[in-house]
Amino acid sequence: MAELRTPPGTFDVLPGESRRWEALLGTFRKMVDGAGYGLLITPTFEDVRVFSRVGASTDVVRKEMYDFDDKGGRHLALRPEVTASAVRAFLQHRPSLPWKAWYAGSNFRYERAQSGRYREFHQLGVEAMGSADPDLDVEVVALGMELWAALGISRVDLLVNSLGDGVCRPGYRALLLEYLAGRRDELCEEHRDRLEENPLRVLDCKRPSCLAAAAGAPRQIDHLCAACGAHFDRVLAGLDALGVAYRVETALVRGLDYYTRTTFEYVGTALTSAQNALGGGGRYDGLVSAMGGPDTPAVGFALGMERVLLALDAEAPDDGWARARTVDVFVVDFSGGTGARDLTARLRAAGLRADRSFDGRSPKAQFKAADRSGATLALILGPDEVASATVGIKTLTSDTAQETVALDDVVGEVGRRLESVLG
Numbered sequence: 001m002a003e004l005r006t007p008p009g010t011f012d013v014l015p016g017e018s019r020r021w022e023a024l025l026g027t028f029r030k031m032v033d034g035a036g037y038g039l040l041i042t043p044t045f046e047d048v049r050v051f052s053r054v055g056a057s058t059d060v061v062r063k064e065m066y067d068f069d070d071k072g073g074r075h076l077a078l079r080p081e082v083t084a085s086a087v088r089a090f091l092q093h094r095p096s097l098p099w100k101a102w103y104a105g106s107n108f109r110y111e112r113a114q115s116g117r118y119r120e121f122h123q124l125g126v127e128a129m130g131s132a133d134p135d136l137d138v139e140v141v142a143l144g145m146e147l148w149a150a151l152g153i154s155r156v157d158l159l160v161n162s163l164g165d166g167v168c169r170p171g172y173r174a175l176l177l178e179y180l181a182g183r184r185d186e187l188c189e190e191h192r193d194r195l196e197e198n199p200l201r202v203l204d205c206k207r208p209s210c211l212a213a214a215a216g217a218p219r220q221i222d223h224l225c226a227a228c229g230a231h232f233d234r235v236l237a238g239l240d241a242l243g244v245a246y247r248v249e250t251a252l253v254r255g256l257d258y259y260t261r262t263t264f265e266y267v268g269t270a271l272t273s274a275q276n277a278l279g280g281g282g283r284y285d286g287l288v289s290a291m292g293g294p295d296t297p298a299v300g301f302a303l304g305m306e307r308v309l310l311a312l313d314a315e316a317p318d319d320g321w322a323r324a325r326t327v328d329v330f331v332v333d334f335s336g337g338t339g340a341r342d343l344t345a346r347l348r349a350a351g352l353r354a355d356r357s358f359d360g361r362s363p364k365a366q367f368k369a370a371d372r373s374g375a376t377l378a379l380i381l382g383p384d385e386v387a388s389a390t391v392g393i394k395t396l397t398s399d400t401a402q403e404t405v406a407l408d409d410v411v412g413e414v415g416r417r418l419e420s421v422l423g
């Protein structure tokens, strides 16, 4: 049988490398927890109709969704994003408002796989439902910026735009359509054929022909109704007040159809342009009602974990970020007995992180394993130590001699040493 490997666009994260993922998740969790967001866990697959409102005219839904009939004949889809699932969960459980949720998990899109673009990728995100207050937009946008600061990512541009709402968007859409219809021949083939369906998609097209055709197109921010204009002004004033730097990018429409008013994107300028969106989001004031619920304004964002880690690599490849030690103590046992089994159990019961070798390996091999483990201390059990109910103790992170402690005192001594070494 041919060697089995991960499917295209997917990857493994092995122990070691995964510590960076844990650290990213931990930093994010601390931040959103501190702002009153609670963890939301939803299924990885949903009724396909959950996602149909996300954007019938978008690639994400039209071309990239992993949908299938299950054995019971239900038409399901692996989620391509979490916002629609969060709205479905909101409608199903009707929590009290405002509802502030965060999430972390896999999403699936049948994309052309390349570095920074995968078929299974992982997002961290927040969704806040039940308030139209522009301060909530500011809170959400600023949370992402806080994360970059906490991670030490400095090369991020924040792009913001307003896409208007049900009052002013239709008029703008008609203007844009008229403008682009006059340049239909210049558009890429896909958008030439699908122009009427959603002319805003042309603004999201990166093909040079569409970029050129849309260069002088009317801009939504010049056609906002009074309420949307006031909302956008309040958002920008809020970002100014918090010292969050941004650039208004009038062509930012994002790749999903549900956005209203504020949209934004965090662009990692250390990454190559095709995959440099570290994350993005915006308001989706119409999605809850479009999915059959009451009028419920909402705003959120999602970040691509893979892209954030790539940005960290690009900015500080050798900073050792999040590469913490695996264990505190490594037990080296060449007494031939059960010492390692019992001592590691005692250490772990005392809350210490402890590991050991197995299979009766030579002292040399065990010391090598101890070094490789990154442990601060080694505890050594040879025949002499077992006979005298003692343990050898050695600090691996400095060049100090091995000392001997009584077996009964060893857990306390390990604690004291770790404190003095690690502070």
Ligand code: HAM
Pocket (backbone or CB within 6 Å): 080, 081, 082, 083, 109, 111, 116, 117, 118, 119, 121, 122, 123, 125, 126, 127, 255, 256, 277, 278, 279, 280, 281, 282, 283, 284, 299, 300, 301, 302, 303, 304, 305, 306, 307
């Ligand atoms: P999105 O822009 O489709 O928005 O995805 C958010 C982020 O997920 C992107 O900026 C990117 O970092 C990452 N991402 C997307 N596709 C891929 C891929 N194929 N491979 C690697 N990373 C990827 C959303 O998903 C919205 N649900 C965001 C949102 C939340 N809007 C409101 N609330």
